Amino acid sequence: MRSSAGPLLGAVLASALTVLAGVGLMATASTLLATAALHPPLYRLMLLVTGVRFFGTSRGFFRYLERLLAHDATFRYLARLRTRLFAALIPRVPAAARGLASGRLQERLIGDVGRLESVPVRLLVPLGAALAVLAAVGLGLGRLHPGLGAVFGLGFLVATVPIPALGYLTAVRLGPRRGALSEELRQAAGELAEGLPELLVYGEAGGRVRALGELARRQARLERQEAALFALGEALLELAAGAVLVGLFWIGAEAIRQGDFPARWLPAVVLSGFAAFEAARPLPQAGVLLAEAGAAWRRIGTLIALPDPAPEPARPRSRPRRHDLELRGAWVGYPGASEAVLRGADLALPERRQLWLAGPSGSGKSTVAWTWLRFLLPQRGEARLGGSPIAALEGTEARRALVYLDPHPVVFFGTVRENLRVADPEADEEALWRALEAALLAERVRRLPAGLDTPLGPGGVVLSGGEARRLAIARAVLKNAPVWLLDEPTEGLDGSTERALLRRLAELLRGRSALWISHRPLPGLGLPRYRLEGGRVRRA
Amino acid sequence: MRALLREALGRPALLALALGSPLAAGAGAVVRAWFLARGIQAAFLEAAPPADLLPYAVGAAGSTAVLALARGLATAGGGALAAEVKAAVRQRLAARVAAAGPERLGEPPARVAMALSDAVEGLDGFFRGYLPALAEAAAVPLGILVLVAGFEPLSALVLLVTAPLIPLFMVLIGRWAEGVTARQWRALFALGAYFADALKGMATLRVFGAEGRARKTLERLAEDHRLATLRVLRVAFLSALVLELLATLSTAIVAVEVGLRLLAGRLGYLEAFFVLLLAPEYFGPLRALGAQFHPARSAQDAAATLARLNAAPLPRPAPACPPGTPPGLVLQGVRFRYPRGGGGLEGADLAVGPGELVTLVGPSGAGKSTLFKLVLGFLDPDAGTICLNRRPVRPDRFAYLPQTPFLFPGTLRENLLLASPQADRAALRRALERSGLDEVVARLPSGLETPVGEGGLGLSAGERQRLALARAFLKRPEAVLLDEPTAHLDEESEARVLAGILALRDEGVPVLAIAHRPALIGAADRVVRLERGRRLAGEAERAV
Numbered sequence A: 001m002r003s004s005a006g007p008l009l010g011a012v013l014a015s016a017l018t019v020l021a022g023v024g025l026m027a028t029a030s031t032l033l034a035t036a037a038l039h040p041p042l043y044r045l046m047l048l049v050t051g052v053r054f055f056g057t058s059r060g061f062f063r064y065l066e067r068l069l070a071h072d073a074t075f076r077y078l079a080r081l082r083t084r085l086f087a088a089l090i091p092r093v094p095a096a097a098r099g100l101a102s103g104r105l106q107e108r109l110i111g112d113v114g115r116l117e118s119v120p121v122r123l124l125v126p127l128g129a130a131l132a133v134l135a136a137v138g139l140g141l142g143r144l145h146p147g148l149g150a151v152f153g154l155g156f157l158v159a160t161v162p163i164p165a166l167g168y169l170t171a172v173r174l175g176p177r178r179g180a181l182s183e184e185l186r187q188a189a190g191e192l193a194e195g196l197p198e199l200l201v202y203g204e205a206g207g208r209v210r211a212l213g214e215l216a217r218r219q220a221r222l223e224r225q226e227a228a229l230f231a232l233g234e235a236l237l238e239l240a241a242g243a244v245l246v247g248l249f250w251i252g253a254e255a256i257r258q259g260d261f262p263a264r265w266l267p268a269v270v271l272s273g274f275a276a277f278e279a280a281r282p283l284p285q286a287g288v289l290l291a292e293a294g295a296a297w298r299r300i301g302t303l304i305a306l307p308d309p310a311p312e313p314a315r316p317r318s319r320p321r322r323h324d325l326e327l328r329g330a331w332v333g334y335p336g337a338s339e340a341v342l343r344g345a346d347l348a349l350p351e352r353r354q355l356w357l358a359g360p361s362g363s364g365k366s367t368v369a370w371t372w373l374r375f376l377l378p379q380r381g382e383a384r385l386g387g388s389p390i391a392a393l394e395g396t397e398a399r400r401a402l403v404y405l406d407p408h409p410v411v412f413f414g415t416v417r418e419n420l421r422v423a424d425p426e427a428d429e430e431a432l433w434r435a436l437e438a439a440l441l442a443e444r445v446r447r448l449p450a451g452l453d454t455p456l457g458p459g460g461v462v463l464s465g466g467e468a469r470r471l472a473i474a475r476a477v478l479k480n481a482p483v484w485l486l487d488e489p490t491e492g493l494d495g496s497t498e499r500a501l502l503r504r505l506a507e508l509l510r511g512r513s514a515l516w517i518s519h520r521p522l523p524g525l526g527l528p529r530y531r532l533e534g535g536r537v538r539r540a
Numbered sequence B: 001m002r003a004l005l006r007e008a009l010g011r012p013a014l015l016a017l018a019l020g021s022p023l024a025a026g027a028g029a030v031v032r033a034w035f036l037a038r039g040i041q042a043a044f045l046e047a048a049p050p051a052d053l054l055p056y057a058v059g060a061a062g063s064t065a066v067l068a069l070a071r072g073l074a075t076a077g078g079g080a081l082a083a084e085v086k087a088a089v090r091q092r093l094a095a096r097v098a099a100a101g102p103e104r105l106g107e108p109p110a111r112v113a114m115a116l117s118d119a120v121e122g123l124d125g126f127f128r129g130y131l132p133a134l135a136e137a138a139a140v141p142l143g144i145l146v147l148v149a150g151f152e153p154l155s156a157l158v159l160l161v162t163a164p165l166i167p168l169f170m171v172l173i174g175r176w177a178e179g180v181t182a183r184q185w186r187a188l189f190a191l192g193a194y195f196a197d198a199l200k201g202m203a204t205l206r207v208f209g210a211e212g213r214a215r216k217t218l219e220r221l222a223e224d225h226r227l228a229t230l231r232v233l234r235v236a237f238l239s240a241l242v243l244e245l246l247a248t249l250s251t252a253i254v255a256v257e258v259g260l261r262l263l264a265g266r267l268g269y270l271e272a273f274f275v276l277l278l279a280p281e282y283f284g285p286l287r288a289l290g291a292q293f294h295p296a297r298s299a300q301d302a303a304a305t306l307a308r309l310n311a312a313p314l315p316r317p318a319p320a321c322p323p324g325t326p327p328g329l330v331l332q333g334v335r336f337r338y339p340r341g342g343g344g345l346e347g348a349d350l351a352v353g354p355g356e357l358v359t360l361v362g363p364s365g366a367g368k369s370t371l372f373k374l375v376l377g378f379l380d381p382d383a384g385t386i387c388l389n390r391r392p393v394r395p396d397r398f399a400y401l402p403q404t405p406f407l408f409p410g411t412l413r414e415n416l417l418l419a420s421p422q423a424d425r426a427a428l429r430r431a432l433e434r435s436g437l438d439e440v441v442a443r444l445p446s447g448l449e450t451p452v453g454e455g456g457l458g459l460s461a462g463e464r465q466r467l468a469l470a471r472a473f474l475k476r477p478e479a480v481l482l483d484e485p486t487a488h489l490d491e492e493s494e495a496r497v498l499a500g501i502l503a504l505r506d507e508g509v510p511v512l513a514i515a516h517r518p519a520l521i522g523a524a525d526r527v528v529r530l531e532r533g534r535r536l537a538g539e540a541e542r543a544v
């Protein structure tokens, strides 16, 4: 992955040069006028005219460079951030950070990545450029007269430190309240819209509308406060710029009286200091961003710091040849949860045998499958694969003999082909179609506009729940594993689809081991039934 | 857009602040430029002593104070205006949504929720940024132009000629760049979507040992996206170059032009320098307006969505019930046709007497759900009357179990008490028993205090169903509508729910249920079949 340091530095430089070109333009232009006022011969002005033209044109080029480099830096940074984050999350999803697999936690994570993404363009580049301009103009003015350098430096420092700090503090103080409030508002809006039939029937709609209105008014009050604080920052920035302007004028006038530098430089001195303030204008917003990015960074940090629920063994055993699965008095719980889900559970799935694991939802059926998949490890007791403790195997090795059907089958953003090749990147055309035939999906895929190369998901073809499940089955078929763990394979299917799919799965699984997880009966399979309740399994 | 402006006009003080302060700031900047020009002239050409310079320094400082105050007020005023308008728009939209009910809005609930939160938020930039910038761009450059024309017509001409180019180019380039970058946004979207999917499908990826490959794909997508985007941006950012060039070159042209005329003695120094100081103040607001182009566009889109929802029809007043209508739920000659698609009901007659359980059967698309929506008053019949106990229907007279019941985030108890806030413990217990929810509650360590809904315990479809049933049982309604009450239930639970429904019927409440499963159909007093021809037939088809 490419480092973003180079483009970032370039962007800072280009941004500073953009401002400095503006400074140069005002300085040469005002010197041009001051010189012309003394009515010298025309050729004395030519150099200044050239200077004015040079700065007038170069500024655009610097701005162009800055935008391009800053975006390059952003993209590089974003790529790095995403991949690093992803790599850090791999062992933690799904067992440690279940919320990431769906819903709000994921939304928040993606929002946080977005907030961090603008850090280079909106925080680092303006800050770096401001410091560069401060140094360049401050030193330049200071060399003419120390007082000029001091006035400029002081005014500019006020604009670069306390004023952004005000923005930062405002965001730190009000930001969380504002975030919480807009979250509440989003929730209230969702409840009103999605629960409207219930609310109308139970006579609660009016109350919810009033509550939403109250939230909206509270948000408005907070936003007014926020705007007032930002306004204060803006006014202070304007005051600092004006103070520098007047200060430079006063000290400069005194300096030319002393003969420290030629009188016709006075306008340039005053205007260059003033024009340099352009670099300070984005800073109050940068303070706000700093606060937001800091919060986002902390949230991501806690996610990455979640304990690994199944650390890899230091000296892994080689993969066992057999693949019977076992739980022996296994206690399995989730990090952060007070009580274990499996409390001394025993269950055996010998080779080429199949069984049905029933039990109310939340009893821990999926947890059994996840333990065998080595997504998490027993705290007490043992989980075994082919006679070896699973804890002593490498995760990828342990999973080689297993295939798992998720209760919520996932369709990845990409084509049908890419979705299938998750299971086997080398699978050829024929193997893909065979898998689709096996999963009763070939007919449907043939009818798609681009066959295997049809994009799925938003912007492409959206599969129905039953079709997505068949896609997942096709994937599983491609892996051709001897052990199948089927987690609620009929969830969300209507009666006739359910029966057809079960028949097909039974055919496919002949001669393999299978754990059928379902809280509902699985008609027509006639499997031995086990029931999970109270953290233990018993034969039913 | 007009509706938005009306909203702003309703707050004249804030509007005046948001629009007037930028003008005051512009005036402050012009006055300061004059004091500065005059002061520098005095110091440089007249070598005036400090005492003579003092008035100019004080003048520049004073006008700076005005300028700073005005800038602050502009920010505060714009922010306050945006905040107030958004709150008002939100409140009005929420009221409209509730008054129109779920079926007349013409948008799926998720979109309505988005409108209430995100679309309203999209108005922010219009009031906070665009409107003040528009006022400033409309007035300040014009004022400066008139001022300059008064003492230096030639420079005024240069300013006049270059000014319109800036917003013009900004809009042209903005439009063009928007199209070009839209394609890149899609690429970025693909990248984001892949990231989200890979997180969501992590278990699947790991099962197939594909997590490392996914990581590489992510890396490759990001790099592809970066290269492709930069290729486009190299062209798109030419806009930044052109704009910068226009503004700075115009200033440069003015500077050279006044410089040469100053040299030729056709212009005084004060005038020439003053014009130079005014040039950035002249172009500044125009550039600032161009930067607001995008927020203004997205606010326009948001406003269109909001206007559409705010125009959703309200329930029509129902005709009075004909004399002699029997008690219970009675539909007479009810016709309805969806404006789009032509589906609906043709001439439905149906009566469910007090203490009667009627099940509605029929193939999917026959109009069963449509009939429920009409009975609940979520839709208005084109003809016919729907009466409950001889009065026109209203949603709050029913208990209703929708096909996918909604769980409000909160505890189980809160979800139940929604139906009847004052329900006592006995009533609560009875509702729990009848729905079979008591079994579910008994399994939970925190019982009724267990949080459910988003962020709470994920209930299974069957558990949701039982919770919603308990809610329906808890209310003492005049009639009950159940849409497949025994879907998702195992046989044991189904039997309990059925017993609960029959107990309710035996208390004299009319019950109308949509059913597919044989147990519920068998328990009904009467089965009514809704045919594909959308005609209600077999009024007295007996249960077997």
Ligand SMILES: Nc1ncnc2c1ncn2[C@@H]1O[C@H](COP(=O)(O)OP(=O)(O)O)[C@@H](O)[C@H]1O
Residues within 6 Å of the ligand: A094, A095, A096, A097, A098, A099, A334, A335, A337, A341, A359, A360, A361, A362, A363, A364, A365, A366, A367, A368
């Ligand atoms: N990643 C997780 N973190 C914390 N708790 C979890 C996690 N995944 C599941 N649980 C909890 O573990 C219990 C068992 O869940 P699960 O195995 O999914 O049950 P089942 O498959 O029987 O419905 C539930 O109470 C659930 O809330």
Ligand SMILES: Nc1ncnc2c1ncn2[C@@H]1O[C@H](COP(=O)(O)OP(=O)(O)O)[C@@H](O)[C@H]1O
Residues within 6 Å of the ligand: B338, B339, B340, B341, B342, B343, B344, B362, B363, B364, B365, B366, B367, B368, B369, B370, B371
């Ligand atoms: N919001 C709608 N807009 C247009 N047509 C609709 C709408 N809802 C349902 N329909 C149509 O009305 C007919 C009856 O639908 P519905 O009442 O949902 O049937 P059922 O509940 O019996 O399956 C169908 O042809 C359906 O396509």
Ligand SMILES: [Mg+2]
Residues within 6 Å of the ligand: A362, A365, A366, A407, A487, A488
């Ligand atoms: Mg499960």
